[in-house]
Amino acid sequence: MSDIQIGYLGLGLLTVLLAFRVPIGVSLIAVSVGGIWAVMGWDVTWGIVRVVPYGFAANWPLSSIPMFLLMGFLCFHAGLTRGLFEAARLWLARLPGGLAVASIFGASGFAAVTGSSLACAAAMGRIAVPEMTRQGYDIRLATGTVAAAGTIGALIPPSILLILYGIIAQVPISDLFIGGVSAGLLTMVAYVATVMIWSTLRPEAAPRITEPSTARARFRALVEIWPVLLLILGVFGGLFGGIFTPTEAGGVGAFLSLVIAAMKRSLTLAAIRQSVSETLMTSASLFIIAIGASMLTRFLALSGVGEALSDAVLQLGLDPVLLMLGIIAIYMVLGMFLEPMGAMMLTLPVLLPITAEAGFNGLWFGIVVAKLLEIGMITPPIGMNVFVIRGVVGNLASTGQIFRGVTWFLLADAAVVAILVSFPGLVLWLPRLLAN
Template sequence: MTGVELGLLALGGLLVLIALRMPIGVALLAVSFAGLWALMGWRVAWGALGVIPYQFAANWILSSVPMFLLLGFICYHTRLTQGLFDAARLWLSGLPGGLAIAAVFGASGFAAVSGSSVACSATMGRIAIPEMLKARYHPELATGTLAVAGTIGALIPPSIILILYGIIAQVPVTGLFLGGIAAGLITAAGYIIVILIRVKLDPSLAPSLDEKATFAEKLAALRETWPVILLVIGIFGGLFSGVFTPTEAGAVGAMLATIIAAFKRTLTLRAFTDSILETVTTTAALIIIGIGASLLTRFLALSGTGDWLSQAVLSMGAEPLVIITGIVLLYLLLGMFLEPIGAMLLTLPIVLPIIGETGFSLLWFGVLLCKLLEIGMITPPVGMNVFVIKSVVGNLVSTSAIFRGIFWFLVMDLALVVLFIAVPDLILFLPATFG
């Protein structure tokens, strides 16, 4: 059996293990180790298992992952973002679907201190959905809005997906963050357009609110957003001005969040310990997946499978636009069954060489990939954000109703993907200007 044949057999076995619901990190480790053993013997396999985990885990920028996770979990457990929705609600209540638009604004603000779409949906869902249902908003609009708004959490930095992509693809994380800001804000604007159009066409989806806030009340609500504003200025002001690196930014953000929560007296011992525990468990899971992906990359390189697959695609002579369309369809399909980071790390060893050979910017592709992976967070049958929102609303809204609620937002997402491919400068403008 040749190396390429062995590699293809291993990839097939990997897909089988994932289909059998084996954790993707364990599946990656098992298949890569077995493949190296079959290809080059047990000494090489054990040697790789001893060296590669250290090489991956010792990457300096990887230390920003637990810090940004800690920042997000502290903000989540101490409710530092409560004021975002309250302020947006008062200022935007006069617009059609004002509460839903306020939820998108709130999610965009929380995204700047979270890095996780699941945390974003869960946090803003607990705050905004009860308010919308009380205002007699249609349950599908209320829940669908929060499910999709959460996806902004992985686009606007700090984004764990973008950090890991930067490590794997050797792309500056600061540039990816700037591109993510552009894509995240455009996505938020797209969602707001969907809400405005739907409510204009069918006002029964979001009845007008009777409350009339005074200007003084609106200003008072804005003052309650200071924790997030201070965090954003502290983290991104220092990061993009060059005062500290992305790695240091995570630590600074976690420290600032802790201090602010203590000052507001919302930092309880339970909240802090829960934040630490969730940070440790999430980081451990991400590192295991990352180590497995690194082992798979080494195996595919030694067996020649990665180069063979890349050349097989390129030898078809397809235009770059056709190739990128195929890659988009691949990730949309994978997103229906796999969680985002697993899908990304599983495929990058094969996809990155193709992107490089076709002349696309790796920075642009990283942000586009993040957008594609987040679409997977709202598409059936997995749709993690949908099930997060379901856990928030309980029996008040059915899962099928939530999936129906995301339909028009999903159409907008697909339109935005086409837009990002047609006009790459929408993503590359900020990195080119400030990177």
Template sequence: MSDIQIGFAGLAIMVLLMLLYVPVGVALGLVGALGIFVLMGPGAMWGIITAIPYDFAAHWTLSSVPMFLLMGYVAYHAQLTDGLFRTARLWLSALPGGLAIASIGGAAGFSAVTGSSIACAAAMGRIAVPEMLRYNYDKGLSAGVVAAAGTIGSMIPPSIILLIYGVFAEVPIGKLFVAGVIPGILTAVMFAAMVIIRVKINPELAPSFVERPTWAERFVSLSETWPLLLIIVAVVGGLFLGIFTPTEAGAVGALMAFFVATLRGKLSIRLIKDSTLETLISTASIFVIAIGAAILTRFLALTGVPDFLSITVLETVSDPFMILVGMAVVYLILGMFLDPIGIMLLTLPIFLPVVEAADISLIWFGILMCKFLEIGLITPPVGLNVFVIKGIVGDRISTMTIFKGIAWFLVADIITTTLMMVFPAISLWLPGFMK
């Protein structure tokens, strides 16, 4: 067999292992290690698989992963985000489907301190879904809007997905973070527009909200959001103005979360213990997958598969837009079965050479890829955010009902993604002002 044939055989075996429910990180690393063994022998294999894990984990930029995760867990356990939904409800309740729109607003705000779609969906699901059910909102809409809004956590900075992508693609992480701001806001606006349109067509989905808050109550409620706003301004503002690097931003964000928790009287030994433990577990899970992907990347590079695919794709399809469409289809299919970070690290060794050869902006592609992965979080049969919400609501709402409620938001996502592909400035305009 030629080297390229060995590379494709390795990819086929990797897909088979994942179909057999072998963990993604294990499948990636195992195929990469065995492939290197076949190509270069046991000596080279042991040398590479002992060097890569350290070289990858010791990457200084990745130190911000546990810091951003810690920031989110501290903010969650200290209940720094509890006022978000109440504030959004008071300001948006007059709109058709006001509680659903408030859920979207709350999720967008929480996204700025968590960096994780699943964590965002879980946090808002516990607060918003029971509230909507209490006011007789349609079950599918109640659960579907929170599952969809949770995906914004992958886009609005600080995003763990964009951070890891930046390390693999070797692009400025600060610019990636800032590039995700407008697409994240656009996603929230499109979701809100979809809620309004659906409720206008069928008012029974969301009965009129009886609460009539005064302007004084609305402005007072803003005081409940200051902890979150302080953290957001410190992290995103510092990045945009060039005060500190993305790596330093993680530490600043975690420190601010502890500082605000102390001011609110929420800091405790239990909070520190729970937040630290959850951060360690999440970080370890991410790094196992990332290290496996790094080993696979080395194997594929040795076989020449990425270069072969780049040449083949560019000879077949020369239009960058159509190349992105093809990649979008791949991401949407994989999103039905795998977790987002696993999908990203599985595909980057293959797609990045094609993107670079087609002269596509790596920052633009990173934002589009993040959007593709967001959609995968709510597509059947394995929409992770859907099952997070299902775990919260229990038997009150069936899984099928949640997927039906998601369908309209998938349409909104497709429209948003199309706009982002047709108008790259949606992603690239804001980073141009960075210092």
């Protein structure tokens, strides 16, 4: 059997393992190690097994991932983000679908300190869905909005997806963060427009709020969210102002969240213990998947499959638009079955050389990939945000109702992807502006 046949056989075996729900990190490592052994022999395999995991884990920018995760978990468990929805509710409640709009703004604020879609969905689900149901909102609108709003977490920095993409694709993380702001804001506007259109077409789905709110109450609610505003200003003001690097920003953010929680007297030993525990578990799972992807990249290179796939695509003479449509289709299918991190790590070793040959801008492509991966968080049959909301709201909504609710937002996401693909300048203009 030739090396390239071994490579294709390895990809087929990887597909089978994933179909049988074997954890993606384990699947990637097992197939890569077995494939390298079949191609190069045991001595080379053992050398790669010793070098690649250390070489990847020792990558200095990776240290920002556990720090940003710790920052987000501390903010959540210390209650620093608790007032986001209340402030948005008091200021936006009188709009069509005001409470749903408020949950989108609240999720966007939460995303700026966590970078996690699941955390955004879980936090807003606990707070916003009960309030919307109390006000008579259609449960499909209430749950669908929160499930979709959670996906903004992968675009607004600090995004763990963008950090890993930047390391693998060798794109500056600070530029990805800046480009992600435009895509995140565009997504937020699309979701707000979706809620307002839904509420206007079906007023019974989102009754107008009649409870009075005074100007004093609204401004008091803004004062209550000072911890989040201070953290965002400290971390991203320093990052985009060139005071510290993206790697240092994670440590600064974790330290600031500790200080702010201590100032608010909400920093308890239990909150610290839970935050550290969740940070360690999440970081470990991310690193295992990422190391597996690095091993797969090496396997594809040694077997010649990566170069063969790239040449095959280029020989077809595909128009860049057709190539992009094919990539979108790949991520839409993968998003139905895999979690975003696994789907990204599985595809980048193959797609990055192809897109580089096609002349795609790496920064723009990273933002589009992050957006496509997050759409998978709300697509059936395995929309992880949907199942998070189902677990949070309990008997208030069925899984089917939540999936029906996110259908409107999937249409909005399709429009956002079309805009990002058609107008790359929307992503690139801000990084270029700040670079000058």
